[in-house]
Amino acid sequence: MSRTLYDLIGLAAGIAFILALKGLSHPKTARRGNLIGAFGAGLATLVVFFYASPSVYGKAESSLPLNNLGWILGAIAVGLIIGVPAARRVQMTQMPQLVALFNGVGGGAAALVAIVEYLNLGSEATTAQVVFTVFTVIVGCVSFSGSIITFMKLQELMTSRPVIFPAGRFVIAATLASVIGVGGWVVSALGTTPLLILAALSLLFGVLFVLPVGGADVPIVISLLNAFTGLTVAASGYVLDSVLLIIAGTLVGASGTILTRLMADAMGRSLFGTLFGAFTAKAQDASGVAEDRPVRSGSADDVAILLNYARRVVIVPGFGLAVAQAQHTVRELADLMISKGIDVAYGIHPVAGRMPGHMNVLLAEANVPYDQLVEMDEVNPTFGQTDVAIVIGANDVVNPAAKTTPGCPIYGMPILEVSNAANIIFLKRSMRPGFAGIENELLYDPKTMLLFGDAKSSLTKVVSALKAL
Amino acid sequence: MDAMAILSIFVLSVFVGFEVVSKVSSTLHTPLMSGANAIHGVILVGAIIVADHSETNLELGLSLAAIVLATINMVGGFVVTDRMLEMFKGQKK
Incomplete structure (x- = not known):
């Protein structure tokens, strides 16, 4: 398949995603919108199998059929076997945590892709490519671990209340600073060990970032992490030379940000208050104050x-x-x-x-x-x-x-x-x-x-x- | 690809993303989040590309793990969104 045809099909998939988001914004067209999105995603996936990708991130051009084709198809089958029944069987009550989990695995996938890219970035890689790859590792890991924590909160595997630890704001700020610092080191040094340290720190930051968020604010954070994952996809698109990934990732990043704001507005919360409110609030524990007051119960x-x-x-x-x-x-x-x-x-x-x-x-x-x-x-x-x-x-x-x-x-x-x-x-x-x-x-x-x-x-x-x- | 073209695509996509969801009733917040979540499952394409280019077992192993996760994200995401939206169909007025 020629590059032009491949890119045209990619563009069609990108348009399908725009129509999908547009459709999902109105009750009457929502279901059709979702189907259009699924069609676009299916089309984009299918077409990769018929196009020999050019040299990307320091790798030679590939030829058809794709290398490791059996493994690739096998891995997709495994994903289908896990994903479809999970989505089909989930109870309506557990839907939110499933969305959180799906978002987390998406972030994890983006981080893994970036790690593989990073292992191959040769000396001819441009600074921009290195920076975007490292960005994807960081944000993908944050999205992964953060989403897992939101999943655990919603599934009640852990307390759903804000978890506050001593000097929490400073610990979080220090972790973020070290993520950025190590990120800079990884960009300049191009080593595997620094990358692993970076991934571990990013995972830790994701956990710390979500722990203080509690109660009804959890969905807002899921939406924010969803937007993050979108941005990682866009960054991967830059490194892998795929316009489709850039369009799709950016769309999700932008619409996810707006959606996060809309959700926060619906609850009368500022986004900042949602994320860091637990530390600034005069934490007051009502439990034990009024436990044994009389109530009127009826039949x-x-x-x-x-x-x-x-x-x-x-x-x-x-x-x-x-x-x-x-x-x-x-x-x-x-x-x-x-x-x-x-x-x-x-x-x-x-x-x-x-x-x-x-x-x-x-x-x-x-x-x-x-x-x-x-x-x-x-x-x-x-x-x-x-x-x-x-x-x-x-x-x-x-x-x-x-x-x-x-x-x-x-x-x-x-x-x-x-x-x-x-x-x-x-x-x-x-x-x-x-x-x-x-x-x-x-x-x-x-x-x-x-x-x-x-x-x-x-x-x-x-x-x-x-x-x- | 030329950096200017990529920047243009990026910036225009940001605006489109902002525009398409500017007014959404709170009823649709959850399905919209779930649908957008499924769309970023298209990282599957990236995972397949890196698996195709993998030379060592480590690279292949990581790429295949990425494919499994991305497939779950994409397919599971669209199915679960469809299930949510199915619930609305009785409400046509």
Whole structure:
């Protein structure tokens, strides 16, 4: 295949990626956009097998069929065998950590590619090539280890709260400085040992960088690391003389940066505060302060009676709904209330659950009509006229501490103002605080009733109690 | 390739990347992140190129590991994004 044809196909794949991102930005075209992106990626991969790459990074020109073809195909097969079932079988609740993991392995792949390039960079390599290769090793490693930590946080293999260590800011700054210093050394010395030291330091930096981020901020960091990985792909494209990799990587880097900002805005957080807030906040631990204060807990019948005489009910879903897979049951309850003439809406916090839009996805699965899902800004003014707000497995997104307690991890995040409703019902598994790990004053409010238990079984009981009335 | 051409491609791609996602409802943040994540799986192309050029076992081993990881990233990413978006199809109004 001629270079011109190869580059033209690469350009087509690049256009497919632009259309994919464009499509993914609108609900109607999102699915088609994703398919266009997959098509572009498949096309780009296929065409490599029919093109003998020219001499790159100090290597001689290759010929067709590709060297090591069997190994290459075998490795792709292994990737398919691992990746496809993981993506197919994952529960909706575990989707966020899977995305984090996929991002991490992408960063790892970019770092490995750069390490192989580096091993071959001869004396004729330009300074720019060396710098871009070293850049890819650093950022790829940071993205890899950082994503693994976010995965562990979301999977609850480790605490999801911010991890703060003594002199944390200085340790992180010192690690970053040594990464940059060793990076400079690697660029000038071209040695394998310095490169390994650099990779190890970069992995360490990735871990330290993500550890202080906690709670609902984790998805923002995943998005940021996603943008990082994009940039490594662009840098690899420069070294490997591939326009497609430059376009694709830069697109992801740029759109990922914007997306990170949009996500931070949706939570009312500054990006800087998200990343380093844990160190500057006057760390205050609410645990132990209010553990044994009285709460009002009720039965499913109490809840049903309250609902039966309500005129307007707002359902506030959270991660607990996803864990319990209760989306169908909650719809059943909503339908039952509507049939009794009660005005029902779902109040959707943009970051309820573990990812922005998590609740929309979950409720859409249960075919909840779109017009019943009301976004935060629209639903908040209506809580004053709401008789009952049912909070199902949500905590941080309704926690008034976000408004009243400066310095707490979620301070400044817009919340659903359920406290304005006449009655509040919390469906919770236990008194444990939410993902951000802060006590919720609302639980002790006299107009709050708690119904303990798994969201699905609690809802089922409420539905049958309400039917019996 | 000529450095100026590459710089132009890079800068224009940055602008396109900024423009295409400037207004996205929060509902679509997660699928968009996941889709963009799948797109950078195209590093698979780079991994195949370095595997093709590998001469030592070390190089080949590292390249093949990169291919496995990149394939997981790319294919897994598109599949998982499609699964998320499938959930929206009942909402057409």
